[in-house]
Amino acid sequence: MTDTPPVPDNEDAAPANTATESGEAERPLFAAPPMGEQERMVEAILFASADPVSVADLAARMPHGCDPAEALVHLERRYQGRGVNLVRVGDAWAMRTAPDLGFLMTHERVETRKLSRAAIETLAIIAYHQPVTRAEIEEIRGVAVSRGTIDQLMELDWIRFGRRRMTPGRPVTYLVTQEFLDHFGLESARDLPGLSELRAAGLLESRPGPASDMPGTAGTDEDEEAADAPERGQSELFED
Amino acid sequence: MTDTPPVPDNEDAAPANTATESGEAERPLFAAPPMGEQERMVEAILFASADPVSVADLAARMPHGCDPAEALVHLERRYQGRGVNLVRVGDAWAMRTAPDLGFLMTHERVETRKLSRAAIETLAIIAYHQPVTRAEIEEIRGVAVSRGTIDQLMELDWIRFGRRRMTPGRPVTYLVTQEFLDHFGLESARDLPGLSELRAAGLLESRPGPASDMPGTAGTDEDEEAADAPERGQSELFED
Amino acid sequence: MSEAYGDSSEWDGQERLSVGQRLAEEALIVDVDGFEGPLDLLLTLSRSQKVDLRRISVLQLAEQYLTFVERAKALRIELAADYLVMAAWLAYLKSRLLLPPDPTEEGPSGEELAAHLAFQLERLQAMREAAARLMARDRKGQDFFVRGIPEEVTRTRRYRYDATLLDLMQAYARVRTRDEFRPYAFDRADVYGLDEALARLRAMLGDLPGWAPLSDFLPEGWRGQPARRRSATAATFAASLELAKAGQVELRQPDTFATIELRRKPSSES
Numbered sequence: 001m002t003d004t005p006p007v008p009d010n011e012d013a014a015p016a017n018t019a020t021e022s023g024e025a026e027r028p029l030f031a032a033p034p035m036g037e038q039e040r041m042v043e044a045i046l047f048a049s050a051d052p053v054s055v056a057d058l059a060a061r062m063p064h065g066c067d068p069a070e071a072l073v074h075l076e077r078r079y080q081g082r083g084v085n086l087v088r089v090g091d092a093w094a095m096r097t098a099p100d101l102g103f104l105m106t107h108e109r110v111e112t113r114k115l116s117r118a119a120i121e122t123l124a125i126i127a128y129h130q131p132v133t134r135a136e137i138e139e140i141r142g143v144a145v146s147r148g149t150i151d152q153l154m155e156l157d158w159i160r161f162g163r164r165r166m167t168p169g170r171p172v173t174y175l176v177t178q179e180f181l182d183h184f185g186l187e188s189a190r191d192l193p194g195l196s197e198l199r200a201a202g203l204l205e206s207r208p209g210p211a212s213d214m215p216g217t218a219g220t221d222e223d224e225e226a227a228d229a230p231e232r233g234q235s236e237l238f239e240d
Numbered sequence: 241m242t243d244t245p246p247v248p249d250n251e252d253a254a255p256a257n258t259a260t261e262s263g264e265a266e267r268p269l270f271a272a273p274p275m276g277e278q279e280r281m282v283e284a285i286l287f288a289s290a291d292p293v294s295v296a297d298l299a300a301r302m303p304h305g306c307d308p309a310e311a312l313v314h315l316e317r318r319y320q321g322r323g324v325n326l327v328r329v330g331d332a333w334a335m336r337t338a339p340d341l342g343f344l345m346t347h348e349r350v351e352t353r354k355l356s357r358a359a360i361e362t363l364a365i366i367a368y369h370q371p372v373t374r375a376e377i378e379e380i381r382g383v384a385v386s387r388g389t390i391d392q393l394m395e396l397d398w399i400r401f402g403r404r405r406m407t408p409g410r411p412v413t414y415l416v417t418q419e420f421l422d423h424f425g426l427e428s429a430r431d432l433p434g435l436s437e438l439r440a441a442g443l444l445e446s447r448p449g450p451a452s453d454m455p456g457t458a459g460t461d462e463d464e465e466a467a468d469a470p471e472r473g474q475s476e477l478f479e480d
Numbered sequence: 481m482s483e484a485y486g487d488s489s490e491w492d493g494q495e496r497l498s499v500g501q502r503l504a505e506e507a508l509i510v511d512v513d514g515f516e517g518p519l520d521l522l523l524t525l526s527r528s529q530k531v532d533l534r535r536i537s538v539l540q541l542a543e544q545y546l547t548f549v550e551r552a553k554a555l556r557i558e559l560a561a562d563y564l565v566m567a568a569w570l571a572y573l574k575s576r577l578l579l580p581p582d583p584t585e586e587g588p589s590g591e592e593l594a595a596h597l598a599f600q601l602e603r604l605q606a607m608r609e610a611a612a613r614l615m616a617r618d619r620k621g622q623d624f625f626v627r628g629i630p631e632e633v634t635r636t637r638r639y640r641y642d643a644t645l646l647d648l649m650q651a652y653a654r655v656r657t658r659d660e661f662r663p664y665a666f667d668r669a670d671v672y673g674l675d676e677a678l679a680r681l682r683a684m685l686g687d688l689p690g691w692a693p694l695s696d697f698l699p700e701g702w703r704g705q706p707a708r709r710r711s712a713t714a715a716t717f718a719a720s721l722e723l724a725k726a727g728q729v730e731l732r733q734p735d736t737f738a739t740i741e742l743r744r745k746p747s748s749e750s
Contacts, residue, residue: 041344043323044337047287048348048625061344083283097284097631104285104301105631115643117651123643124652141655156641168704184645193649288631335627342623350621358516364611380603382519423620433613443606 032065035074042071052092119149123158127180127189131162131173150174158183272305275314282311292332292422328427330418339425359389363398367420367432368444371402371413376446390414398423518566521545523601533602538594539577542570573597672702672712677719685728685744694720694740 032038041062046053058068072093076086079095087096097105115123122145125137137145153159158180162173176189186192272278281302286293298308312333316326319335327336337345355363362385365377377385393399398420402413416429426432438444515521525544526536549567552559576590618624681697694716695703702712720742723729733740 040321040323040338041341044341044625045323045344047324047335048337048345048628050348050628061346081280083280083285084287094629095287096629097288098280101281101284104281105288112642115641115647119641120643120647120651121655124648125655127648128652152641167706184643184648186645287627290626290630336620337625339618339623342618342625345625348621348625348628352621355615360611360615361607364607364614367614368607368610380600380607381516382600382604383517424614424617425620425624426617432610433617434610438606438610441602441606443603 032067033063035067035071038062038066038068038071039074039078041066042068042075046075046086046093046095049094052089052094054092057092115152116149118143118146119152122149123153123176123180126153126159126174127176127192130175130189131165133165133171133173135171137174272307273303275307275311278302278306278308278311279314279318281306282308282315286315286326286333286335289334292329292334292418294332297332327425329422330428332418334422336425355392356389358383358386359392362389363393363416363420366393366399366414367416367429368435368438369446370415370429371405373405373411373413375411377414396423518545518563519600519604521548521563522566522597523604526601533598533605536598536601538597539574541597542574542577545570546574670705670707670711672699672708672715674715674718674722677712677715678722681716681719681723682728685723688744691732691741691743694742697742 033041042058045058045061055068055072058072059066062068072086079086083098083101084095085098087094118141121141122137125140126132129136129140134145134150150159156179157177159174160177162175164170164172180186181188273281282298285298285301295308295312298312299306302308312326319326323338323341324335325338327334358381361381362377365380366372369376369380374385374390390399396419397417399414400417402415404410404412420426421428435444515524522541522545525548526533526541528544529536529540531537546567549559549563552563573590573593577594581589620626676699680699684697695713697716697720698709698712702708717740720729720731720740724731724742728745729742730745731740731742
């Protein structure tokens with residue numbers, strides 16, 4: 001709170017070894033605080049700052065006449081072997097937890113695993129054909145879709161429920177999420193390459209298939225058309 | 241929040257200077273790390289967190305057999321008079337910059353919305369009289385407490401709901417939070433300034449008025465709470 | 481501003497107020513919005529007694545308050561109801577304090593009421609001082625600061641599933657090429673044949689009482705899914721034409737695109 005120029009009134013708080021070594025009597029008016037005090041200041045600034053702080057910035061923030069470079073030397077020594085270390089980041093300084101204690105910070109081990117073949121295929125079908133019902137996914141994949149696969153994709157926040165289809169049984173539809181688009185770097189599901197492009201990219205070897213469809217032409221739009229769209233079946237995509 | 245006891249699977253990560261000084265051969269399986277090492281761990285954990293960390297959380301995160309409470313004692317001593325201090329917040333601990341160096345932190349200062357007089361007084365009443373009902377706050381202030389005031393204090397995470405009072409209408413009570421203690425640099429609600437004097441003067445008692453028709457006390461209620469909620473001393477909390 | 485009241489005894493005769501005193505008094509009244517209710521105003525008035533709140537004269541305070549309310553009325557200033565309620569109560573309190581106690585009357589004595597009012601004022605004042613001391617403390621984000629670069633800790637063990645856009649496209653390509661490599665076979669799953677439709681229609685004709693829409697003749701399981709419904713409709717319609725040609729049914733359609741209906745041809749009975 002105080003905006004008054006800081007007077008070195010904390011000398012007693014400063015460690016004795018540094019506070020006493022300078023000749024107090026000779027200090028001019030507005031003398032810099034003793035080095036112990038400067039070290040405290042650097043310590044506090046580095047602790048509270050959201051970014052590493054350069055020596056120049058330290059000097060600008062500390063009272064006139066301070067020598068942050070020297071204070072940093074003292075501080076670095078003080079934190080050697082501690083749980084927290086002073087580290088240099090480019091031409092700036094920051095406090096970081098000691099690398100060997102990293103295990104305390106990351107209590108979780110994140111293991112990256114590949115999605116199962118069933119999951120990635122299901123995801124692809126949802127992305128290309130959304131909104132799509134489970135029955136339709138099964139129709140396209142030719143095998144049943146397990147509850148676990150859907151759950152996993154839900155948990156990853158890559159798919160979500162769309163509107164129910166206005167057909168008997170009112171089956172629920174699936175859509176891909178914003179999270180999905182973010183993860184795969186897409187602006188919209190319409191940006192997914194079409195089959196012809198897949199083929200051009202060599203992902204679809206072999207002979208040209210009967211399908212010339214552009215994905216995303218049918219119902220990549222979100223919810224509104226899903227409900228009243230029973231007429232234009234998703235399976236149309238495959239029937240030409 | 242794993243409840244499984246953490247296994248000390250990172251012992252090899254301990255720095256050489258501490259790992260070698262104890263007789264490795266004699267250490268039983270799963271022995272706790274030496275106290276110096278535990279102190280480093282507590283230091284790192286508290287440095288890494290912007291929020292206070294409870295002793296229980298420390299214990300859960302440190303290797304099996306550690307004694308964070310003792311490590312805290314060492315650590316507190318080590319940081320005495322430094323630019324960063326170890327402070328106690330309720331049953332948790334945190335590292336905070338020394339208050340006398342606040343003038344250096346112009347960059348980090350958080351501009352807080354100015355609180356109304358009603359909000360400040362309501363906060364004080366809750367802190368000193370907790371657990372306290374809305375009707376009791378209104379009794380003390382002599383005016384109705386607006387919902388906005390309570391909302392604002394809730395939003396600041398300075399107050400929270402306590403248990404309902406077992407009186408007619410079962411009015412909800414309010415308490416101050418750990419964030420309140422942290423914000424005002426209090427170790428506990430017992431350390432509120434002037435608390436013991438107020439208690440000695442009988443000003444924290446909920447003294448029933450001799451006349452039920454005292455104006456400005458009853459009927460300021462906005463909602464269901466019983467205006468005549470009797471009469472368990474708020475100061476009970478502090479009386480031990 | 482309470483200081484401006486001077487000695488409260490002057491309130492007894494309003495004529496004797498100096499100009500300055502009257503201005504101060506009016507300022508107080510005009511400022512009544514700035515007070516948070518009667519208790520707040522009473523606390524302010526009580527300061528003019530310049531004594532410890534514990535030794536305050538509640539009688540004097542009641543008179544001050546009543547004078548205040550009278551002046552506000554004289555100045556035609558609207559006072560909120562709770563100020564007037566307090567005035568009425570204080571007038572009652574005043575009478576209880578001045579008159580000798582009536583032993584037959586129930587309830588608390590004037591002194592008890594006065595003591596409680598004094599307690600309320602003292603408690604409110606104490607809370608205000610406590611609030612001020614609280615706000616004057618070193619505060620987080622103002623005077624002391626938290627770690628600027630917290631290192632977040634998450635405490636759940638989890639697996640991160642990853643897939644690239646390439647994985648996704650390859651998967652889709654795989655699904656689609658699987659279809660393409662399938663030996664050619666007419667996919668009959670969703671095709672309702674003419675023969676089936678004919679057989680079904682013939683079987684149903686016997687029970688038909690009158691006109692019925694064509695859609696009633698669609699078999700179960702072929703009415704929902706669009707492709708299947710289309711196929712069944714086409715087959716059933718073709719079958720109905722076949723039967724009409726054979727003279728077994730009649731067809732009608734009232735209007736273009738209207739529902740097609742059919743019935744058993746009456747003459748076919750004979």
